[in-house]
Amino acid sequence: MSIKKVTQHPTQNEGLIFERSQGGRVGYRLPKLDVPITEDILPAELRRDDDLEGVPEVSEVDVVRHFTRISTWNYSIDLGMYPLGSCTMKYNSRLNEKTARIGGFANLHPLAPEEESQGALELIYKLQEDLCEITGLPGISLQPAAGAQGEMTGVMLIRAFLDHRDGEASKDRRVMLIPESAHGTNPASAAMSGFKVKTIRATADGLTDMAHLRELCSEGGVAGLMLTNPNTCGIFETDIKEICETIHAAGGLVYMDGANMNALVGIARPGDMGVDVIHLNLHKTFSTPHGGGGPGCGPCLCSADLAPFLPTPKIEKDGERYHLNYDYPGSIGRVKAFYGNFGMMVRALSYIYTHGNDGLKEATEVAVLNARYVSNALKEAYDKPFESDCMHEAIFSHKNQSKKGVVTLDIAKRLIDYGFHPMTVYFPLVVEGAMLIEPTESVGRADLDAFIEAMIDIDREAQEDPQLVINAPHSTRIGRLDEATAARKPVLRWKPDMETLSTAA
Numbered sequence: 001m002s003i004k005k006v007t008q009h010p011t012q013n014e015g016l017i018f019e020r021s022q023g024g025r026v027g028y029r030l031p032k033l034d035v036p037i038t039e040d041i042l043p044a045e046l047r048r049d050d051d052l053e054g055v056p057e058v059s060e061v062d063v064v065r066h067f068t069r070i071s072t073w074n075y076s077i078d079l080g081m082y083p084l085g086s087c088t089m090k091y092n093s094r095l096n097e098k099t100a101r102i103g104g105f106a107n108l109h110p111l112a113p114e115e116e117s118q119g120a121l122e123l124i125y126k127l128q129e130d131l132c133e134i135t136g137l138p139g140i141s142l143q144p145a146a147g148a149q150g151e152m153t154g155v156m157l158i159r160a161f162l163d164h165r166d167g168e169a170s171k172d173r174r175v176m177l178i179p180e181s182a183h184g185t186n187p188a189s190a191a192m193s194g195f196k197v198k199t200i201r202a203t204a205d206g207l208t209d210m211a212h213l214r215e216l217c218s219e220g221g222v223a224g225l226m227l228t229n230p231n232t233c234g235i236f237e238t239d240i241k242e243i244c245e246t247i248h249a250a251g252g253l254v255y256m257d258g259a260n261m262n263a264l265v266g267i268a269r270p271g272d273m274g275v276d277v278i279h280l281n282l283h284k285t286f287s288t289p290h291g292g293g294g295p296g297c298g299p300c301l302c303s304a305d306l307a308p309f310l311p312t313p314k315i316e317k318d319g320e321r322y323h324l325n326y327d328y329p330g331s332i333g334r335v336k337a338f339y340g341n342f343g344m345m346v347r348a349l350s351y352i353y354t355h356g357n358d359g360l361k362e363a364t365e366v367a368v369l370n371a372r373y374v375s376n377a378l379k380e381a382y383d384k385p386f387e388s389d390c391m392h393e394a395i396f397s398h399k400n401q402s403k404k405g406v407v408t409l410d411i412a413k414r415l416i417d418y419g420f421h422p423m424t425v426y427f428p429l430v431v432e433g434a435m436l437i438e439p440t441e442s443v444g445r446a447d448l449d450a451f452i453e454a455m456i457d458i459d460r461e462a463q464e465d466p467q468l469v470i471n472a473p474h475s476t477r478i479g480r481l482d483e484a485t486a487a488r489k490p491v492l493r494w495k496p497d498m499e500t501l502s503t504a505a
């Protein structure tokens, strides 16, 4: 048996787990079988007669070290600030994790009968009550597994409501108005629900152009509007009440994308502004982990008019008992197995309870304060495309640096060399070379200052030595990827190197 050369240095160029394979190594051994394998225990067609070829043969310590080493290459919210805009990346408190691991919550089977799930149902019910209070909207479903799915659920509610209200005539009401700056999931949800998207222009201040909105409404057929508030430029839509009234007068409904609720919780309620439907992202505003696209929760909330169409089952309270109600004939149906991702609900309620009324309000205020601090500190070095004060995220463009050939992507890559996760780049599309920075309330003054200093240093480098920034990052394992090829032609399968395998055997 030949021992293959695998780099042993703990931080450099860790090979694939397959490349660590050494014939005969095992990480776990089962006790010897002490019963005969009969047909009724294990039918012949279920027994394998081949060897497990191509499976890595590794010991427990090989496995642990391999994955621990790889894990250290990841940037994570536990390592440092994550200034992504639009996608609130706040710290995930350990207390939430502890709560979610309580045996009665973590081990409860989703098919356990109602009588044995009272605690879990109560928790879902209480979270629903709190989210309704926070948004000012009485209807809710916690089923959707992400913001995008909550969004799609909300648009389906609008569709179901219009079909119910207008009958046959509903087919003439298929226009969904969406601002240019919207997140891509907005037009996607609208198109998938059978609506035609018309784009609303923004004003020079980054707000919805009211004149254009009225013009589009007068063209008729308006089913609704999808609006993010504060919008994706980080600016509060001050005309929101008038916007809602205009859409309602045209016979449509207002969908608010709630991804930016971190600027509003405890201060202002979308329901009070005239919004009919909203989604929340528990993994943004309510501090549950984002995961790798993993189990999330994107609650959909709505007005009393839309509530009969919400997904079933609904969790309801009858005296002191909680129960599941499937009896909503107008419901759009289930959008997710069981009741959604329950673990996220435990974490979100834990977040709400640890903060309380005052704490939630304070978190919002600090999130806005931190963004304004960054916005103000960087406005000399970086072009600030809109005059008005930002809410929870600060927006800049690369205008000052691009004169030297340094663009947003270069600035983001250089930030990695300074030890920071890059900000959101090239979004929203309405600002050329956009950089969207959302520090969140989880960052202290010292960390904010370090980030600001790094950004100012990068601007100086861009002016004095542009190549340094253009060729960044200099400190990472891999420099710049061919991202298009990586996305279009990903290599997803490891193929065994036959020669090595045969010499090893």
Ligand SMILES: *Cc1c(COP(=O)(O)O)cnc(C)c1O
Pocket: 086, 087, 146, 147, 148, 149, 183, 185, 228, 232, 257, 259, 260, 281, 296, 298
């Ligand atoms: C994050 C985000 C979404 C989508 O939410 P997911 O939970 O990622 O599916 C929609 N709109 C905006 C503005 C967002 O920032």
